[in-house]
Amino acid sequence: MDKTINEIENEIIDEFNFFESWQDKYEYIIELGKKLTNFPDECRNNEYKVKGCQSSVWIVTNEQSNKIIFKADSDSTLVKGLIALLLRVLNNRGADEIINAKLDFLDITGLKQHLAQTRANGLAAMINKIKMYAIAYKTKHESVN
């Protein structure tokens, strides 16, 4: 995967522009959510849980040749769809890239306004967690060098 974060964000923005109604956009997100199935069952517990008022989000991470790999899940299909979009942008990247990502697509697509901004869904907490992982990874990596 050689595309930059920016390129993928632009892809997503184009995709969302393609839909006319929010009804359609939601359906697309739900489809993405239904397809997100690779989360390890044994990790769906409190240790990996991110606080969210109405829907729970779980996230696990590991590292592979200087890249960080995330897997995440939620009990909400919509939130899973958002996770899928988010991981499409952030997964399998270096710590610096993740830390510096502005994630403007959430605003530009209107996802933030429609879904991501409600405190209820835990997405903000998840983005936070992803960035914290990246910072922790970087600190560890730098102290090794």
Place this chain on the structure above:
Amino acid sequence: MDKTINEIENEIIDEFNFFESWQDKYEYIIELGKKLTNFPDECRNNEYKVKGCQSSVWIVTNEQSNKIIFKADSDSTLVKGLIALLLRVLNNRGADEIINAKLDFLDITGLKQHLAQTRANGLAAMINKIKMYAIAYKTKHESVN
């Protein structure tokens, strides 16, 4: 003094109807207030004080041939004027008369709305006190009989 409470109240109502503006009515009340000077100096203390937020009211009482006699004072000239009106109606009467007095003139003249209703002036507390005196007097009197 043979006039009934009602007759005196009506006199006062007529007097107030005579004035066109509240300015004039206030001036009349102030005149009455200035003339109210018979309060015994030594009684202007906490024992005889009625609670009022902004102006203080003092009141003393005694009895004379089945009638109750009040003397009262205030640091506000306006309140003194109101006291003068009130005592013109209630002074030197029997306990029952006092207890049953409705004091409608306060409403009809607009005095209540303009002056007497503000918690500030202690007039309500004074009326209360006068009635309490009358009730106490009656109780004492009846138990004697």
Place this chain on the structure above:
Amino acid sequence: MQDTLTKKLFDVDNIRKDFPILGTFSNGKPLVYFDNAATSQKPVSVINAIGDYYRNYNANIHRGVYSISIKASDAYESSKRKVSEFINAKSDREIIYTRGATESINLIAYSFGADNVNEGDEIIISEMEHHANIVPWQELCKRKNAVLKVIPVTDTGELELDEYIKLLSDKTKIVSVGHISNTLGTINPVKDIISIAKAKNTNICCIVDGAQAVHHTKVDVRNIGADFYVFSSHKMYGPMGTGVLYGRAELLEAMPPYQTGGDMIENVSFSQTTFNEIPMKFEAGTPNVEGAVGLNAAIDYINSVGFDAIYVQESELLQYATEKLMEINGLRVIGTSQNKASVISFVVKGLNAFDIGVLLDGSGVAVRTGQHCTEPLMDKLCIPGTVRVSFAFYNTIEEIDIFIDALKKAIGVLQ
């Protein structure tokens, strides 16, 4: 014949014109507002009363010597009298304005609790209480080393009165229960609950959380026998920011003040401060006259519609919506008490409540999803949350049809 008569009692189309927001659009669709248990919408008479207040007689009250201050004081006092009559209190001295039902309960827990609850004493609440009627008691128990006892709830969402009776003991000092459950809609037999407690010991202090009740049914605090009764203006068509604490004068008089500052004092000096009489003793700071004026207008509005008409309309909505929901496959209504207000919680098998709520919003339908500030109840029922629809008398059968259609579509997309 009877039916036409009832219909004439109440013309919902006309009523709806009184609520400007009901004519607005949400996501391009007419707004269907089914989150009335969270907060109600406001009739134009309430909105205008607020505007009129600020345009014509806004002033600080009680100590003012000038006309608009006297007018504002009068408005504040007559609002108190209106509330007092509305719930049949003995006197407006028993009506304290707070910020909301939550603050009212906090005030009782702090101030009544200060002198009347001691180590080992017991406080009884129920499993279906709103957090506002749980956490202040937990905190009081912590401060005092007292014990919280909880009346369990049946599977249909009713209080287990047998268990309640067993919980009552010589140590019971307070019983505090909700009049109507904001999650289940259950109307609790508060009069019975109180008379049972009082039969055990007349000194048990009985508190009713009426936040979900005062706008659905005529409340008579003396008939119920409550020592305290609390509710919020914003749930009864009045403005936000005002709540009511009714308390029996005798109890209020004996209680220490809660917040302190202006208006609630009689005399202040650095050596000694004395407090004002009730109700002012419990109203520290500049009173919210706007809120009082708005609440007054809200009660006038409720009275003009009338509880008979409100009951007829809301019952019809409840019944119709329940029937339509029951027809949906995999849908389960949570809270099936015989005696219910127009609040319906439900879950759909395999689906997340939040997802359903978001999709309903896409159709202009506003519902609440989640735990509704009743987490212990959710835990007891072993569900993570529900979708809740709650109706006011201004809602219609047509709106329910729109909702049911949107719900079916949402389920289809999500499954």
Place this chain on the structure above:
Amino acid sequence: MQDTLTKKLFDVDNIRKDFPILGTFSNGKPLVYFDNAATSQKPVSVINAIGDYYRNYNANIHRGVYSISIKASDAYESSKRKVSEFINAKSDREIIYTRGATESINLIAYSFGADNVNEGDEIIISEMEHHANIVPWQELCKRKNAVLKVIPVTDTGELELDEYIKLLSDKTKIVSVGHISNTLGTINPVKDIISIAKAKNTNICCIVDGAQAVHHTKVDVRNIGADFYVFSSHKMYGPMGTGVLYGRAELLEAMPPYQTGGDMIENVSFSQTTFNEIPMKFEAGTPNVEGAVGLNAAIDYINSVGFDAIYVQESELLQYATEKLMEINGLRVIGTSQNKASVISFVVKGLNAFDIGVLLDGSGVAVRTGQHCTEPLMDKLCIPGTVRVSFAFYNTIEEIDIFIDALKKAIGVLQ
């Protein structure tokens, strides 16, 4: 030249059109509203913001999944950001909405006091404090067996800083002073007061009661160095029923909650309840969105007028009125500090303040009389009360002329 420029900065006739109540009549005379320190009047933008809220997006916030709830949440959050910028807080997490300045101080006294004030500790306030900044500390001292120390006031109505320095000790835990006196108009050197305390011990908690300040002068809480800063919406052209508590995040995070209930909790169970993060931890119950929206509009209004223009206009009113008052025989101005806001208290020899207030009302002039919730200050100055006039930027020189004429007439009648 400079003068014409300043004049152009500010056209009072236009400004007055923004405040509907200023065009009304009182007792047949144009209303002259000089009781701004008690509560301010509201611009039409604030009144309309409230109406617009109830007409278009009234909803309970934070947990809503539907559009108007999201819009209402946004409005609430952006109001917080507006307040945060207005007083230059570091973050909107440091802004807590309360019912008013009084509740803000009660919250601090209860919650900060709980863990930080112990037996024998000292709390410093001043002799010119409003009851709201006295009684909560007296109550805290009672609960904790702590000691209240009082900075004396000079005859001109200023704090005796030398005495203040002497009062500071190793036991001092809290210093709480008013920014501007509601009775005297004195602007206190709060920045100096705080830096003196912090030089003694950085852990001394410094609280400023800004109820009379935020609408007169640009407040920068970080520049002042305050740990807490409190004020009320209704005195700054916003709606009643909302107040602000600014607190440094570090302190707020360490404090236990004050009121408990909905919105301020994270998880509730009968065995354990955990609390939400700041600022929600301190906001129990349904937030007053209306108040937040109105306060936001009020700050926008203040910003659009600008503190430079406000200062110029209010200084001119203060100076002109002071001069005119000084010309009256037997009249004494109470509070003659060099550094004053547009508040003037006075007494007239041999006359009662209440009588003067009532007669002024007859001429349409609204003033406050009495002790202004500063009874200890009155005791110190040996006066039973004052007449107080307090100006906002929408007041005019012509209004002062009307007031002075009416005052002279009143004095004539009363003497």
